[in-house]
Amino acid sequence: MTKIEMKTPLVEMDGDEMTRVIWQLVKDELICPYINLKTEYYDLGLESRDATDDHVTYDAANAARRLGVAVKCATITPNNERMTEYHLKRLYPSPNTTIRAVIDGTVFRAPIIAPQMKRYIPTWKKPIVIARHAYGDIYKNVEAYVPAGGKAELLITDEDGNETKRLIHEFSGGGIVQGIHNTDASIEGFARACFEYSLGAGLDLWFGVKDTISKTYDRRFRDIFEKIYNTEYKQRFESAGIEYFYTLIDDAAARVVRSEGGFVWAVKNYDGDVMSDMLASAYGCLSMMTSVLVSPDGVYEYEAAHGTVQRHYYKYLNGEATSTNPTATIFAWTGAMRRRGELDGIPALKAWADGIEAALLKTIEDGVMTGDLYAVTENPSAQRVTTEEFIRSVRGRYETAAQ
Numbered sequence: 001m002t003k004i005e006m007k008t009p010l011v012e013m014d015g016d017e018m019t020r021v022i023w024q025l026v027k028d029e030l031i032c033p034y035i036n037l038k039t040e041y042y043d044l045g046l047e048s049r050d051a052t053d054d055h056v057t058y059d060a061a062n063a064a065r066r067l068g069v070a071v072k073c074a075t076i077t078p079n080n081e082r083m084t085e086y087h088l089k090r091l092y093p094s095p096n097t098t099i100r101a102v103i104d105g106t107v108f109r110a111p112i113i114a115p116q117m118k119r120y121i122p123t124w125k126k127p128i129v130i131a132r133h134a135y136g137d138i139y140k141n142v143e144a145y146v147p148a149g150g151k152a153e154l155l156i157t158d159e160d161g162n163e164t165k166r167l168i169h170e171f172s173g174g175g176i177v178q179g180i181h182n183t184d185a186s187i188e189g190f191a192r193a194c195f196e197y198s199l200g201a202g203l204d205l206w207f208g209v210k211d212t213i214s215k216t217y218d219r220r221f222r223d224i225f226e227k228i229y230n231t232e233y234k235q236r237f238e239s240a241g242i243e244y245f246y247t248l249i250d251d252a253a254a255r256v257v258r259s260e261g262g263f264v265w266a267v268k269n270y271d272g273d274v275m276s277d278m279l280a281s282a283y284g285c286l287s288m289m290t291s292v293l294v295s296p297d298g299v300y301e302y303e304a305a306h307g308t309v310q311r312h313y314y315k316y317l318n319g320e321a322t323s324t325n326p327t328a329t330i331f332a333w334t335g336a337m338r339r340r341g342e343l344d345g346i347p348a349l350k351a352w353a354d355g356i357e358a359a360l361l362k363t364i365e366d367g368v369m370t371g372d373l374y375a376v377t378e379n380p381s382a383q384r385v386t387t388e389e390f391i392r393s394v395r396g397r398y399e400t401a402a403q
């Protein structure tokens with residue numbers, strides 16, 4: 001087999017723990033045998049972030065802006081335990097937050113629906129795609145503990161130096177305070193990304209915030225969506241026969257559960273964080289979900305939605321065979337290659353991506369599964385395999401189909 005040649009390099013962002021192990025396996029078994037892999041490599045593993053004072057994360061994000069397509073491995077967001085474990089100089093922010101702040105945009109997460117998996121919500125016949133705003137709110141917060149007797153105020157100074165002050169709270173006992181923000185530009189980008197995605201996929205768009213309680217902050221999201229819909233998208237939605245539907249976030253959550261799926265659900269940053277894990281688990285497993293960050297100017301960053309699977313990694317370090325599901329990591333690579341292929345006019349890259357994804361689903365359909373899927377499958381003759389065996393099975397089926 002001659003290898004596929006690439007033109008523009010992918011931005012490769014390596015990561016931590018079990019997903020770092022899987023990353024290398026996927027490259028060795030599923031990519032490098034078939035593609036002359038061209039990447040600009042950035043090591044976002046925690047040691048490398050610490051050694052570069054986190055510069056490597058910013059460099060990687062800027063490379064994604066420059067080259068247009070990136071693929072990212074899961075990374076540790078350090079907490080105090082990690083600080084001790086890795087002897088860190090300081091507590092670095094989440095790389096995803098840093099990258100999203102540089103690239104801006106919206107994270108689209110869709111379940112990968114494999115045959116024979118138990119669905120916790122049997123009425124969900126079609127995928128529900130979560131569109132998560134990826135900028136601001138609590139992910140860019142400023143927060144503080146306020147001791148008893150303290151007073152917290154919100155102060156806004158405009159361009160001319162005029163001040164507007166609002167009392168937040170006078171604390172008789174100790175308490176906490178948090179400042180969050182968002183920008184019109186980012187919300188507009190979020191709205192356009194959602195409308196474009198819905199049109200592209202031919203799916204209705206649902207949007208929900210809490211504007212009954214948050215009459216300025218959340219209301220701004222609702223108003224911007226409505227304005228952009230009415231001025232730029234209404235006609236296109238009508239001719240495509242799809243609908244834009246706004247409702248309160250709690251009503252949306254209830255309707256989503258009763259629905260049969262088949263729409264895009266746009267949510268604010270935090271709602272998206274929580275709801276995408278809920279959705280992925282309800283469809284079967286956290287590892288069966290694609291995740292891509294799309295910026296308003298067309299930068300695509302593909303990743304797995306789950307973390308570094310620390311519990312499995314410690315078993316791996318102990319020499320135990322692990323059965324971690326590599327599906328989300330594999331789909332991050334196939335998604336990025338497909339996009340690179342489209343941009344550079346290399347149909348072979350798209351064919352490779354389609355072939356690998358089909359081989360992976362066939363592997364599961366044939367009853368070859370990692371532990372997480374094995375636990376929820378309805379196939380009585382399924383067998384539980386290790387991560388490596390699973391990846392080799394995918395390779396075997398890819399090669400059989402390619403012959």
Ligand code: NAP
Pocket residue numbers: 073074075076077078096286287303304305306307308309310311312323324325326327372
């Ligand atoms: P996690 O890595 O998502 O894993 C939580 C649990 O979910 C695992 O223990 C495992 O359950 C199951 N799981 C997740 N992915 C799986 C897979 N591919 N195959 C099989 N099972 C899977 O979350 P965490 O352990 O809470 O976080 C570990 C680290 O990841 C943290 O340092 C966190 O900061 C980081 N994180 C990174 C990202 C990102 O970069 N995108 C996202 C979230 C968290 P069982 O143990 O029951 O098998």
Ligand code: MG
Pocket residue numbers: 273274277
């Ligand atoms: Mg999350």
